Amino acid sequence: MENFWDFLRPLTGIAEVLSLPVVLLVFIISIIIFAIALAAYMRKKSARLLFVAAAFFIFMAKWLLQLIDQFISPGLFFSIPAQGIVELIIMVLLLLAILKK
Amino acid sequence: MEDYSGKQEALFLDTRQRIYNLIEQNPGLHFREVQRRTGLAVGSLQYHLGYLAKKQIIRIEKNGKFTRYYSVAGPQLGEAQSTMSLLRQESLRKIMIFLLTKKRANNTRIAEALGLSPSTISWHLDKLVKAGLIEKKRKGRKIFYKVINSEQVASILREYKKSFFDELVDNFVDVWDNVGK
Incomplete structure (x- = not known):
């Protein structure tokens, strides 16, 4: 088990180095997907697509906060527990979209 | 003049107006796309499209396995x-x-x-x-x-x-x- 974490440790180091570009890229992609989701809802006006668009909106907002957080107070403004709550909301919205008939 | 009043009559129904507006704004859509965007049942949509084509308000073009729809009054492409x-x-x-x-x-x-x-x-x-x-x-x-x-x-x-x-x-x-x- 210890060897497994030893294997993962260098990957964590690489991820730390690439942190800012990754956050920026994820934010840009989330904007694109939210725009598509919003256009899809505007076209079809279905509740399912509303939930999906809302989920991607919150996802985009979350990554915007993470991007700002990178510059202002890394890890102090948008804490892991706070992120957990946001992710819970996103998951609930996606689940509602899946269950909606 | 006669054509205009014929078109008005053909598009009197909201559903047909909706179908026509969609085709006019998106020339070349195929049947499945029209159906998805209008949310109409297949039979109903077939009936309305057939009616609009008969009144020469839309034109049907078969291209391979797809049938595509164009507005007759739309941009003459x-x-x-x-x-x-x-x-x-x-x-x-x-x-x-x-x-x-x-x-x-x-x-x-x-x-x-x-x-x-x-x-x-x-x-x-x-x-x-x-x-x-x-x-x-x-x-x-x-x-x-x-x-x-x-x-x-x-x-x-x-x-x-x-x-x-x-x-x-x-x-x-x-x-x-x-x-x-």
């Missing part, structure tokens, strides 16, 4: 209609865009640029040559392809750019429509 119909297919569109950016290219170069197999590219190029959109010229042992009327193709791509974003949205709607089924 002529050849551009069939060009647009072809350019709705992603691979063909990518090939045309690639050829527009190069003076000419051969099968190998196009295949490398687009990440498709040479045989697939060859099949698509034959389609484009038959449609009169590109021409092929032999130079030595190689065959090169070139867009015949770059301005017209570029103008169609520009004018209907919105429709390609619509395809992205359509794909997104498709994905979520099929979830939970």
Whole structure:
């Protein structure tokens, strides 16, 4: 088990180095997907697509906060527990979209 | 005058007006797309489309396995209609865009640029040559392809750019429509 974490440790180091570009890229992609989701809802006006668009909106907002957080107070403004709550909301919205008939 | 009042009568129903508006704004849509966007039942949509075609308010064009719909009063595209119909297919569109950016290219170069197999590219190029959109010229042992009327193709791509974003949205709607089924 210890060897497994030893294997993962260098990957964590690489991820730390690439942190800012990754956050920026994820934010840009989330904007694109939210725009598509919003256009899809505007076209079809279905509740399912509303939930999906809302989920991607919150996802985009979350990554915007993470991007700002990178510059202002890394890890102090948008804490892991706070992120957990946001992710819970996103998951609930996606689940509602899946269950909606 | 007679035609105008005939059209008014034909589009009296909200449903038909909706179908007509959709086709006018998105020329070249095929049946399945019209059905998805209007949310109408297949039988009902077939009836209304048949009615509109009979009244010569829309035109039906069969292209391979797809039947596409165009408004008669919409922009008179002529050849551009069939060009647009072809350019709705992603691979063909990518090939045309690639050829527009190069003076000419051969099968190998196009295949490398687009990440498709040479045989697939060859099949698509034959389609484009038959449609009169590109021409092929032999130079030595190689065959090169070139867009015949770059301005017209570029103008169609520009004018209907919105429709390609619509395809992205359509794909997104498709994905979520099929979830939970």
